Amino acid sequence: MTPSERAGREIWYKATAGNDRFHTYVFQQRMGVLIDWWRVLRADKRDQRFQAWGLVNNPGCCAPGSEGCPAKSAEDTFGFDWCYGDDELLKFVGRTGYRDPACDFVDPPMPADHPHAVDGMREDPCHLAFGTSTGAMGLRKFPNPRFDADAWRRANGGKLGSWEGFARRMANERELSDYQTRKLADASVEPPFLIGMACGACHIAFDPANPPDDPANPEWDNLIGAIGNQYSRMSELMVSGMSEDSLQWQVFSHTRPGAVDTSAVPTDQVNNPGTINALINVLQRPRFEDELIDRWRPARECPADADERACWCEPGKAGKCWQKGSARETVFHILKGGEDSVGDLLAVQRVYINIGSCSEQCWLNHLTDLYQLDPEQRNYGQTPFDIGQCRRDCPNFRAIEDRAHDVISFLLSKKAYSTPLWKAKGYASLDEWILALDQEFGDGAVDRGRTVFAQNCARCHSSQEGPVETRDFHKPSSTAGVREDWMGNDRSTPASEVGTYGCRALHSNHMKGHIWEEFASETYRAREPDANLADETGGGRGYYRNISLVDLWAHAPFMHNNAIGPELCGKPSDKADDFYRSPYVDAEGRKLANPPACFAYDPSVAGRYRLFRASVDELLNPDRRVPKITQIDLPIRRAIGPKLWDGESEKLTGIEIEVPAGTPAGLYGSFRHKDLLRDMVLSVLDTDRLRERMVQRVGPSNAGGMADEITQLTRAVLQNPDQVVEIARERLPVLGELYSTCTSTVENAGHRFGEDLPDTDKQALTAFLATL
Template identity: 25%
Template structure:
């Protein structure tokens, strides 16, 4: 019974199912990629430094291989240079093309050594994530290049074809093959970009290029595995790898390749105004680098078997296509899926930061490099003022990235595995359960050659975004102009409504007075006072008259980022609170060095109205301070092409087709649910802040599910013991199974257990005691579920656990599609802002189509 208690306790850590996996893998799984190299001072260094490489030997590639993407921006060097000249005075057309090509290559093919991380995660996830299978075409899989787009939502790379058999040059793996009528991939050039020789790489297996091999999927690159030594090669059986669970579910299996991930994996998508005729077979001109992976099915990718009886699949299924929990690996003990950020109008966004993006740095955040480190004149130098003031766009949904544009870009690379040798020592990956500590920039800069090389490439990446983030306008799409009304009166009314109700959060062009509210000490502990003054002013006739003039100007949409990037308290938005409550960037947490001191000084937004997951009854949850509790408004640039809506894509109908017709269908459905909340999807009724009732959606398990750890991933002693314990039908030779978790269980009841309580010693001790009591109760109640119980019987027994789990939650907010009632009768301040008429809502929709 001791094992059951431990397993159940660990079941509730991190993102739920991975707790037990993390326990079992400690000291046994990830035996290979967990090995690290150290310098003479005993500090962890990365594989490149261990191999004797330096940053200059990992230079950014400058081939303009992707010239057909992004509307062909590099095909007109003179215009490109003119675009960049204000930011890099004197830049020549040739220099402009080289810089933008280097930046784009960084985004699409540079993985910065993170193949090590994803190999480690394949073990830590006990085989749920296996990118080598994701890349494959074996007939035993549910997916291949033939249905990769529709099933996985991944972008097939042009110039590749489906492999119809095992490839001898890839150790028998069923991978895509390069089309014979295409030139060689320039990034595979081993002489120009020699791979990092580390371990068996360069000895038992070729070193390849430090950009890896192309895989046939945009954003994934294949790297020779440095752990694939002679012993591993003799044990490798490619057919069993696809067909035999006892073989591929083994913690000792060493695959011949590791898979690296570039930023493009989550950000390259079909061009909304020039979509591919067949999304399974796009051409480069059908793809853009910036719209985000809006069609990406995280559940099917991160749980490749897609088994509904496995709780991991149930967990990942809460991430709708185009959304994922970016704190999945460095767990914040909250399941909070967020959409892949589209990157539009970077220049207006930077300019907006001068008005609304002031932040004060302190501590480790002062170590972020700024534009001033690269250019000594021009407008880019205006975004940092020594010693501690930075003007920064806020890209993350919660506005936590607040140290400057370059720092925000560098943080992304760490989160996908840069210098994972050190990063993974600051927390327990996937599972959590140990105190999280910050990853220090100064240490990364010293001990990681990949960090140094990446940092050197970041300015070119920024210039690429300056040049390549133009809006995707509906009027430029095939047949798009016919989908926009030609009724001038309707559009005029739409502009008026937008100005009065939307522009205060969704426009970077505002009356001059708007900026006065956020100058001189507006950031930090007094932010809510400044925000409140601004918000109340936007409800006055003075604001409405001034914004009406601005919105009706012919150039209103030109160079308008269509957001303020201000932090809006979730108490006003009434949207799901789990994303704003993310804690990765608070004081002392993993992203401590990538959030400003003013962010860490933000006050509590106060009491958040949440709802019981079974009854819908409202109650108040007090948000902690220190940065959490806010959401920055989404940019509405190209909003017609980005539905479904909300930070988690929970509002509106998803359509897997990237066609203009499909995008417009999703937009119409989503905007209707936004402006008519009573039409939203619901499996529960709940009460809004103004007392009215609405349907809402809670993500629940849609099948009876279990927490399983295959025998091959259990330590030997635990595997033997598992076979002796009663109550587990998936035990002994098969491994370990815990459950059942009844069908209909709110998923976030099991994923949001607060194991990171930091406020007050006495509170922490009390909280741990309550958790222990909860775990004992779970142990008892699950034991009482009859063998072969029906869903109804299991649910009845599990019902007793609901209230204790709600009480223990770090984010007890379960309704994912609630909130943003502006312009409707459900808005909490409807007495000041009555709901719009149907005619006004329809006029607003027509104006939004022009964005």
């Protein structure tokens, strides 16, 4: 690896850019969501961490007391694994003065043509914030200087190595005031560690071509850094401290392994989980020319009279300036719908912000607070993140920005190249593997499959130019050393044409006026709405990228939400950490009593290939798919209005609503409750304004009827406030039309391309796909 590639890998694996404060304080204080880090990372369950959470254990860490481990008991490490660097870090738990390992980071030379390629220009690397490993790849820990050992012992039965008291539920009786609250929310007790997250937390995974014999005990050569962890349960991790009958747990913890709703915190109120991007053969990924982009660009100086909102120079660093303006550029389209289309460097930067870096300096005030119901108040809705302000005010932002090119060097390096199945199977060449496939699927199957692919798939899933019939899909690049064809053209296809679960295509955070406005090109936002979708599009929404099929064999199940193919599940020994819930329903949407079995996590070559075969079969035979709709599996209970003390005990009385089990979880994740509440208020105070709002949504001919429906709803709720769920259910069609951001329900629908092929051609196509 080059010095830049090595530097980029270290940043990718270790740098949190200060987001430990977000995951320890800000998330729970501003979002009301608790993470139980000990539940996830406790050393005595190290061998179950993969099965429960899909996390990859750090080979350089050990459970205290295990053979050869420097730590002899959980008391030495506060219940966590012992990891490299902890001999120093543990000295500073409860003390100030810790010197982060990132301070010793050695920068490689800047690219010679970069305007800031002068020594001393880069931000202090201490602000990369490495800490030490928690025992799970990509999750890093930092000593908490505010930790009080005596308070910790009091909370945890006299133990330093346990978090059980800190994580306990405060009350189990629904009538008590602390019902659904955990000790985790008690600000008077500080944990020993602050936990941060690097990019590697989601992207580091087992090498498909060299998986570990035991997933709980991998070696370093079993890991690969950018492929994406298809077993991770990041959504469950992020709400791990919440009660399972809470709104947050039931709505946000249902994404499939390997998928995550990255707009859950910067919420757009669209339920849109997506797979963790597999960054493979990025060197060959298509780029798009002539995109109109308004963004900041590095400069050597600013005009004397420049406004800092248009040009800014960093104080004390002569020649390190940034100038904002519009220009035509060639860029990648990064996210599922083609968002993050302002250049790869800014795409890296946005990910760090999205996982909590600089949250207090420049992110939180732009986010929607779901509990803020006054439209005149801050955080009622989103406002655009300001790159210029964040660069000025947050050193962590500058620390990443000054080294983002090194991260890109790593992602373009051989460490992110393809891991083809023929190599994983141990064949000497692709030709040998083709012979084996022809024995498995029938003589000439792969050659016939190539023809079927060219005729039916290559228009979307090939990056070469020229007639599809003459393309060599395995031809190596003459310059890059990898396959020339990226096996996807990355162009945007209307979501209605793809037909899959549509919510991810309705992601709205990159629209004008929304949180990530500065991370999308004007070309992206100028795309025509998809007129064939039932939901509102426009502003760039309504499309899916035509993704790459490189290493398809290793990335089943399929689609942007991992929904086409068998369901995956871990098999942890502790049933409390078994998060699988069957999404299978009948034609009427009722939960199946005897659903298809889930596939247990199996990262072996044989396990991946078995999952690939089953997933391709579902892909090509949509009529055989059993519908999937993730449902709430426990009733959600939430108090509304004032609570009254009974005067004799801790019990409270008041109104509590209950959302019944069996309700589609996406219904709540994609519902604009603020608009509904605002309209209900208007139905009492200003009916003319209500009708104006209805005209904007449904047109003048239907506005009166819809306004009357909201007026009737309001009256019914005021008369029977404890029946609000039942009242709303009676009006679901109206409420869905007016307030749902996405009306898709079946998660494994669509992508019916190839369903009419003869069975022999489907088998041949499967054989060919196994060669990609």
